[in-house]
Amino acid sequence: MIGSDIREGEIAVTLPEKFDAGVYFIGRIRTPWKTRSECPRNARGSDAVCTIELDKRYAPALDGVVTCTHLVVLYFMHEARRDLVVQVSRHSGRRGTFALRSPVRPNPIAMSVVKLVKVEGSTLSVVGLDCLDGTPLIDIKPYFASVDSVPDAVVGWSKSGKE
Amino acid sequence: MIGSDIREGEIAVTLPEKFDAGVYFIGRIRTPWKTRSECPRNARGSDAVCTIELDKRYAPALDGVVTCTHLVVLYFMHEARRDLVVQVSRHSGRRGTFALRSPVRPNPIAMSVVKLVKVEGSTLSVVGLDCLDGTPLIDIKPYFASVDSVPDAVVGWSKSGKE
Numbered sequence: 001m002i003g004s005d006i007r008e009g010e011i012a013v014t015l016p017e018k019f020d021a022g023v024y025f026i027g028r029i030r031t032p033w034k035t036r037s038e039c040p041r042n043a044r045g046s047d048a049v050c051t052i053e054l055d056k057r058y059a060p061a062l063d064g065v066v067t068c069t070h071l072v073v074l075y076f077m078h079e080a081r082r083d084l085v086v087q088v089s090r091h092s093g094r095r096g097t098f099a100l101r102s103p104v105r106p107n108p109i110a111m112s113v114v115k116l117v118k119v120e121g122s123t124l125s126v127v128g129l130d131c132l133d134g135t136p137l138i139d140i141k142p143y144f145a146s147v148d149s150v151p152d153a154v155v156g157w158s159k160s161g162k163e
Numbered sequence: 164m165i166g167s168d169i170r171e172g173e174i175a176v177t178l179p180e181k182f183d184a185g186v187y188f189i190g191r192i193r194t195p196w197k198t199r200s201e202c203p204r205n206a207r208g209s210d211a212v213c214t215i216e217l218d219k220r221y222a223p224a225l226d227g228v229v230t231c232t233h234l235v236v237l238y239f240m241h242e243a244r245r246d247l248v249v250q251v252s253r254h255s256g257r258r259g260t261f262a263l264r265s266p267v268r269p270n271p272i273a274m275s276v277v278k279l280v281k282v283e284g285s286t287l288s289v290v291g292l293d294c295l296d297g298t299p300l301i302d303i304k305p306y307f308a309s310v311d312s313v314p315d316a317v318v319g320w321s322k323s324g325k326e
Contacts, residue, residue: 011223015187020299021239022182023270058269060174061248064262067319071261072274074237076184085224098234098303099227106221107186107301111235111274113311128310136183138270140261144326145316147291148276153308156230163307 009094011086015106025136027054027122029075033132036079040130041091041163049117052124052137059122062140066119070143071126073112076136077103093157101163113143172257174249178269188299190217190285192238196295199242203293204254204326212280215287215300222285225303229282233306234289236275239299240266256320264326276306 006012030051033039040046052073054062065071080103087102088094097105114128124140169175193214196202203209215236217225228234243266250265251257260268277291287303306312 013220013223019185020188021186021241023184023186023272024179025183026269057176058248058261060176061260061268062262063249063257063259064320065259068262068317069319070313070316074270074272074274078184085221086226094226096226096228097224098221099225099231099305101304101307105224105302106189107237109186109237109272109302111237111304113313115313139268139272141264141274142262142318142321143313143316144264144318144321145314147326149312149314149316150233150276150278150306151308151312151314153233153306153312154231155305155307156232157227158305158307163310 007088009086009088010084012083013085015083023076023138025076026058027052027137029129029131029135029137031129031131031133036132039132046130047127049125049127050129052126054122054124054137056122062119062122065140068116068142071114071116072141072143072148073114073129074139075110075131076138077108077110077131078136080104080108082106082108095157099157109138170251172249172251173247175246176248178246186239186301188239189221190215190300192292192294192298192300194292194294194296199295202295209293210290212288212290213292215289215303217285217287217300219285225282225285228303231279231305234277234279235304235306235311236277236292237302238273238294239301240271240273240294241299243267243271245269245271258320262320272301
Protein backbone atom coordinates (compact mmCIF):
# COMPACT_ATOMS: atom_id res chain seq x y z
CA MET A 1 0.00 0.00 0.00
CA ILE A 2 1.36 3.33 -1.03
CA GLY A 3 -0.12 6.35 0.68
CA SER A 4 0.00 9.84 -0.69
CA ASP A 5 2.98 10.60 1.51
CA ILE A 6 5.23 7.82 0.24
CA ARG A 7 6.84 7.59 -3.20
CA GLU A 8 6.65 4.61 -5.52
CA GLY A 9 9.39 2.15 -4.58
CA GLU A 10 9.67 3.34 -0.99
CA ILE A 11 9.14 0.89 1.86
CA ALA A 12 7.72 1.76 5.28
CA VAL A 13 7.86 -0.55 8.30
CA THR A 14 5.87 -0.66 11.50
CA LEU A 15 8.06 0.78 14.23
CA PRO A 16 8.23 -0.73 17.72
CA GLU A 17 5.44 0.32 20.07
CA LYS A 18 7.73 2.12 22.46
CA PHE A 19 11.13 3.70 22.70
CA ASP A 20 14.06 1.94 24.33
CA ALA A 21 15.83 5.02 25.70
CA GLY A 22 15.45 8.77 25.93
CA VAL A 23 17.48 11.75 24.85
CA TYR A 24 17.68 15.27 26.21
CA PHE A 25 17.72 18.26 23.91
CA ILE A 26 20.78 20.02 25.32
CA GLY A 27 20.57 23.17 23.19
CA ARG A 28 19.48 24.54 19.84
CA ILE A 29 21.23 25.10 16.55
CA ARG A 30 20.77 28.47 14.86
CA THR A 31 21.14 28.52 11.08
CA PRO A 32 19.98 30.84 8.28
CA TRP A 33 17.60 28.16 6.94
CA LYS A 34 13.94 28.22 7.96
CA THR A 35 12.60 25.54 5.61
CA ARG A 36 13.91 22.22 4.27
CA SER A 37 14.07 23.61 0.74
CA GLU A 38 16.39 26.43 1.85
CA CYS A 39 18.89 24.06 3.49
CA PRO A 40 22.10 23.41 1.55
CA ARG A 41 22.39 20.07 -0.20
CA ASN A 42 25.05 18.93 2.24
CA ALA A 43 27.35 20.23 4.92
CA ARG A 44 29.96 21.46 2.47
CA GLY A 45 27.28 23.32 0.52
CA SER A 46 27.60 26.48 2.57
CA ASP A 47 30.25 28.50 4.36
CA ALA A 48 27.63 30.08 6.61
CA VAL A 49 28.66 30.47 10.22
CA CYS A 50 25.99 28.82 12.34
CA THR A 51 25.67 28.99 16.11
CA ILE A 52 25.15 26.25 18.63
CA GLU A 53 23.37 27.54 21.72
CA LEU A 54 24.10 25.09 24.51
CA ASP A 55 21.82 25.16 27.55
CA LYS A 56 23.64 26.98 30.35
CA ARG A 57 23.24 23.93 32.57
CA TYR A 58 25.91 22.17 30.50
CA ALA A 59 28.27 25.12 30.00
CA PRO A 60 31.11 23.66 32.16
CA ALA A 61 31.21 20.71 29.73
CA LEU A 62 32.75 23.02 27.11
CA ASP A 63 36.02 23.28 29.05
CA GLY A 64 38.77 22.35 26.59
CA VAL A 65 36.58 22.45 23.49
CA VAL A 66 38.26 25.66 22.34
CA THR A 67 41.47 23.68 21.69
CA CYS A 68 39.68 21.64 19.00
CA THR A 69 39.79 22.76 15.37
CA HIS A 70 36.88 20.49 14.46
CA LEU A 71 33.95 18.94 16.30
CA VAL A 72 31.41 16.20 15.76
CA VAL A 73 27.89 17.53 16.30
CA LEU A 74 24.90 15.26 16.82
CA TYR A 75 21.44 16.72 16.45
CA PHE A 76 17.87 15.54 16.29
CA MET A 77 15.95 15.97 13.07
CA HIS A 78 12.68 16.27 14.90
CA GLU A 79 10.52 16.92 11.85
CA ALA A 80 11.46 13.74 9.99
CA ARG A 81 9.34 10.61 9.71
CA ARG A 82 11.03 7.50 11.06
CA ASP A 83 9.44 4.53 9.35
CA LEU A 84 10.98 4.42 5.86
CA VAL A 85 13.61 1.71 5.27
CA VAL A 86 13.88 2.27 1.51
CA GLN A 87 13.72 5.78 0.07
CA VAL A 88 13.52 7.24 -3.40
CA SER A 89 14.88 10.62 -4.42
CA ARG A 90 15.92 12.27 -7.65
CA HIS A 91 19.35 12.91 -6.25
CA SER A 92 20.14 9.48 -4.79
CA GLY A 93 17.82 7.06 -6.61
CA ARG A 94 16.29 4.15 -4.67
CA ARG A 95 18.40 3.27 -1.64
CA GLY A 96 18.20 1.67 1.75
CA THR A 97 17.95 4.20 4.56
CA PHE A 98 21.31 3.11 6.03
CA ALA A 99 23.03 3.87 2.71
CA LEU A 100 21.75 7.46 2.94
CA ARG A 101 22.29 10.51 5.12
CA SER A 102 18.62 11.46 4.79
CA PRO A 103 16.94 12.81 7.96
CA VAL A 104 14.34 10.05 7.50
CA ARG A 105 15.54 7.06 9.57
CA PRO A 106 14.41 5.08 12.65
CA ASN A 107 16.48 7.35 14.90
CA PRO A 108 16.66 10.75 13.18
CA ILE A 109 20.01 11.70 14.67
CA ALA A 110 22.29 13.55 12.26
CA MET A 111 26.06 13.71 12.53
CA SER A 112 28.00 16.64 11.11
CA VAL A 113 31.70 17.40 11.25
CA VAL A 114 32.10 21.14 11.78
CA LYS A 115 34.96 23.62 11.92
CA LEU A 116 35.03 25.51 15.19
CA VAL A 117 35.24 29.29 14.74
CA LYS A 118 34.62 30.65 18.22
CA VAL A 119 33.44 29.79 21.72
CA GLU A 120 31.69 32.52 23.72
CA GLY A 121 30.15 31.44 26.99
CA SER A 122 27.79 28.62 26.12
CA THR A 123 27.56 29.54 22.43
CA LEU A 124 29.72 28.03 19.70
CA SER A 125 30.17 29.48 16.22
CA VAL A 126 30.85 26.79 13.63
CA VAL A 127 30.98 26.19 9.88
CA GLY A 128 29.67 23.00 8.30
CA LEU A 129 26.03 22.60 9.36
CA ASP A 130 23.16 22.21 6.92
CA CYS A 131 20.16 21.83 9.23
CA LEU A 132 17.02 23.82 9.90
CA ASP A 133 17.09 26.77 12.24
CA GLY A 134 16.02 25.65 15.71
CA THR A 135 17.19 22.04 15.34
CA PRO A 136 17.66 20.41 18.75
CA LEU A 137 21.24 19.64 19.80
CA ILE A 138 22.08 16.19 21.16
CA ASP A 139 25.85 16.08 21.59
CA ILE A 140 29.21 17.72 20.88
CA LYS A 141 32.41 15.66 20.60
CA PRO A 142 36.03 16.43 19.72
CA TYR A 143 36.96 15.27 16.21
CA PHE A 144 40.05 13.08 16.30
CA ALA A 145 41.65 12.74 12.87
CA SER A 146 43.35 9.55 14.11
CA VAL A 147 40.03 7.69 14.32
CA ASP A 148 37.52 9.83 12.45
CA SER A 149 39.32 10.77 9.23
CA VAL A 150 39.35 8.31 6.32
CA PRO A 151 40.24 10.36 3.23
CA ASP A 152 40.01 7.44 0.80
CA ALA A 153 36.62 6.12 1.92
CA VAL A 154 34.23 5.41 -0.94
CA VAL A 155 30.46 5.32 -1.22
CA GLY A 156 30.14 3.20 -4.33
CA TRP A 157 26.55 4.02 -5.23
CA SER A 158 27.29 7.76 -5.29
CA LYS A 159 28.83 8.83 -8.57
CA SER A 160 30.13 12.07 -7.14
CA GLY A 161 31.29 10.49 -3.89
CA LYS A 162 29.32 13.22 -2.19
CA GLU A 163 26.22 13.12 -0.11
CA MET B 164 29.43 17.57 47.48
CA ILE B 165 31.55 14.74 46.22
CA GLY B 166 30.06 11.30 46.48
CA SER B 167 32.00 8.09 46.49
CA ASP B 168 31.23 7.67 42.81
CA ILE B 169 32.67 10.95 41.61
CA ARG B 170 36.33 11.93 41.44
CA GLU B 171 37.84 15.09 42.89
CA GLY B 172 37.48 17.89 40.37
CA GLU B 173 34.52 16.32 38.59
CA ILE B 174 31.26 18.26 38.30
CA ALA B 175 27.80 16.70 38.17
CA VAL B 176 24.65 18.59 37.19
CA THR B 177 20.99 17.91 37.78
CA LEU B 178 19.54 16.58 34.55
CA PRO B 179 16.10 17.63 33.25
CA GLU B 180 13.16 15.77 34.77
CA LYS B 181 12.15 14.16 31.53
CA PHE B 182 13.45 13.24 28.12
CA ASP B 183 12.67 15.30 25.03
CA ALA B 184 12.64 12.45 22.51
CA GLY B 185 12.99 8.70 22.29
CA VAL B 186 15.28 6.33 20.47
CA TYR B 187 14.79 2.77 19.31
CA PHE B 188 17.47 0.16 19.77
CA ILE B 189 17.59 -1.17 16.20
CA GLY B 190 20.06 -3.98 16.81
CA ARG B 191 22.99 -5.12 18.92
CA ILE B 192 26.74 -4.91 18.51
CA ARG B 193 28.75 -8.06 19.15
CA THR B 194 32.35 -7.57 20.25
CA PRO B 195 34.93 -9.68 22.08
CA TRP B 196 34.80 -7.35 25.13
CA LYS B 197 32.60 -8.25 28.07
CA THR B 198 33.76 -5.58 30.53
CA ARG B 199 34.81 -1.95 30.27
CA SER B 200 38.36 -2.81 31.29
CA GLU B 201 38.71 -5.25 28.39
CA CYS B 202 37.65 -2.68 25.78
CA PRO B 203 40.45 -1.20 23.67
CA ARG B 204 41.52 2.34 24.53
CA ASN B 205 40.00 3.63 21.29
CA ALA B 206 38.63 2.46 17.99
CA ARG B 207 42.05 2.05 16.39
CA GLY B 208 43.21 -0.01 19.35
CA SER B 209 42.05 -3.28 17.87
CA ASP B 210 41.75 -4.96 14.50
CA ALA B 211 39.06 -7.26 15.82
CA VAL B 212 36.20 -7.93 13.44
CA CYS B 213 32.99 -7.08 15.28
CA THR B 214 29.47 -7.80 14.12
CA ILE B 215 26.45 -5.55 13.98
CA GLU B 216 23.22 -7.54 14.26
CA LEU B 217 20.48 -5.38 12.83
CA ASP B 218 16.89 -6.25 13.74
CA LYS B 219 15.33 -8.04 10.78
CA ARG B 220 12.57 -5.44 10.67
CA TYR B 221 15.09 -2.96 9.24
CA ALA B 222 16.94 -5.31 6.89
CA PRO B 223 15.71 -3.62 3.66
CA ALA B 224 17.40 -0.43 4.87
CA LEU B 225 20.78 -2.05 4.18
CA ASP B 226 20.23 -1.92 0.41
CA GLY B 227 23.29 -0.18 -1.05
CA VAL B 228 25.36 -0.30 2.15
CA VAL B 229 27.62 -2.97 0.64
CA THR B 230 28.98 -0.35 -1.78
CA CYS B 231 30.44 1.65 1.14
CA THR B 232 33.99 1.04 2.29
CA HIS B 233 33.35 2.82 5.59
CA LEU B 234 30.33 3.54 7.76
CA VAL B 235 29.40 5.79 10.64
CA VAL B 236 27.90 3.75 13.47
CA LEU B 237 25.93 5.34 16.31
CA TYR B 238 25.31 3.31 19.41
CA PHE B 239 23.95 3.80 22.90
CA MET B 240 26.30 3.42 25.84
CA HIS B 241 23.55 2.28 28.09
CA GLU B 242 25.66 1.62 31.14
CA ALA B 243 27.11 5.13 31.40
CA ARG B 244 25.99 7.83 33.86
CA ARG B 245 24.78 11.00 32.16
CA ASP B 246 25.21 13.81 34.67
CA LEU B 247 28.94 14.66 34.62
CA VAL B 248 29.89 17.87 32.79
CA VAL B 249 33.54 17.84 33.91
CA GLN B 250 35.47 14.58 34.15
CA VAL B 251 38.84 13.57 35.50
CA SER B 252 40.90 10.66 34.20
CA ARG B 253 44.53 9.66 34.30
CA HIS B 254 44.60 9.51 30.52
CA SER B 255 42.92 12.80 29.67
CA GLY B 256 43.29 14.97 32.79
CA ARG B 257 40.41 17.25 33.84
CA ARG B 258 38.23 18.13 30.85
CA GLY B 259 34.75 19.22 29.96
CA THR B 260 32.57 16.37 28.77
CA PHE B 261 32.22 17.86 25.28
CA ALA B 262 36.00 17.88 24.87
CA LEU B 263 36.03 14.11 25.50
CA ARG B 264 34.80 10.97 23.77
CA SER B 265 33.98 9.39 27.13
CA PRO B 266 30.73 7.36 27.29
CA VAL B 267 29.70 9.60 30.19
CA ARG B 268 27.65 12.47 28.69
CA PRO B 269 24.07 13.80 28.78
CA ASN B 270 23.18 11.68 25.75
CA PRO B 271 25.46 8.63 25.82
CA ILE B 272 25.49 8.15 22.06
CA ALA B 273 28.84 7.10 20.65
CA MET B 274 29.98 7.64 17.08
CA SER B 275 32.52 5.32 15.48
CA VAL B 276 33.87 5.25 11.96
CA VAL B 277 34.22 1.62 10.89
CA LYS B 278 35.59 -0.27 7.94
CA LEU B 279 32.98 -2.53 6.36
CA VAL B 280 34.18 -6.09 5.85
CA LYS B 281 31.04 -7.99 4.90
CA VAL B 282 27.24 -7.83 4.75
CA GLU B 283 25.33 -11.07 5.25
CA GLY B 284 21.57 -10.71 5.52
CA SER B 285 21.00 -8.31 8.38
CA THR B 286 24.47 -8.79 9.89
CA LEU B 287 27.45 -6.54 9.16
CA SER B 288 31.06 -7.44 9.89
CA VAL B 289 33.16 -4.34 10.61
CA VAL B 290 36.52 -3.26 11.99
CA GLY B 291 36.87 -0.21 14.22
CA LEU B 292 34.56 -0.66 17.18
CA ASP B 293 35.68 -0.51 20.79
CA CYS B 294 32.43 -1.00 22.71
CA LEU B 295 31.07 -3.63 25.07
CA ASP B 296 29.51 -6.78 23.71
CA GLY B 297 25.74 -6.31 23.53
CA THR B 298 25.81 -2.54 23.06
CA PRO B 299 22.54 -1.28 21.53
CA LEU B 300 22.73 -0.01 17.96
CA ILE B 301 21.12 3.35 17.10
CA ASP B 302 22.07 4.11 13.50
CA ILE B 303 24.23 3.23 10.49
CA LYS B 304 25.23 5.88 7.93
CA PRO B 305 27.48 5.94 4.84
CA TYR B 306 30.81 7.70 5.50
CA PHE B 307 31.40 10.40 2.90
CA ALA B 308 35.04 11.47 2.81
CA SER B 309 33.93 14.73 1.20
CA VAL B 310 32.20 15.91 4.37
CA ASP B 311 33.42 13.57 7.13
CA SER B 312 37.18 13.40 6.61
CA VAL B 313 39.38 16.17 8.01
CA PRO B 314 42.92 14.74 8.11
CA ASP B 315 44.50 17.86 9.63
CA ALA B 316 42.01 18.35 12.45
CA VAL B 317 43.66 18.95 15.82
CA VAL B 318 42.55 18.36 19.41
CA GLY B 319 44.90 20.76 21.16
CA TRP B 320 44.56 19.40 24.68
CA SER B 321 45.60 15.91 23.56
CA LYS B 322 49.35 15.54 23.30
CA SER B 323 49.09 12.46 21.12
CA GLY B 324 46.24 13.80 19.03
CA LYS B 325 44.53 10.54 19.83
CA GLU B 326 41.47 9.80 21.88
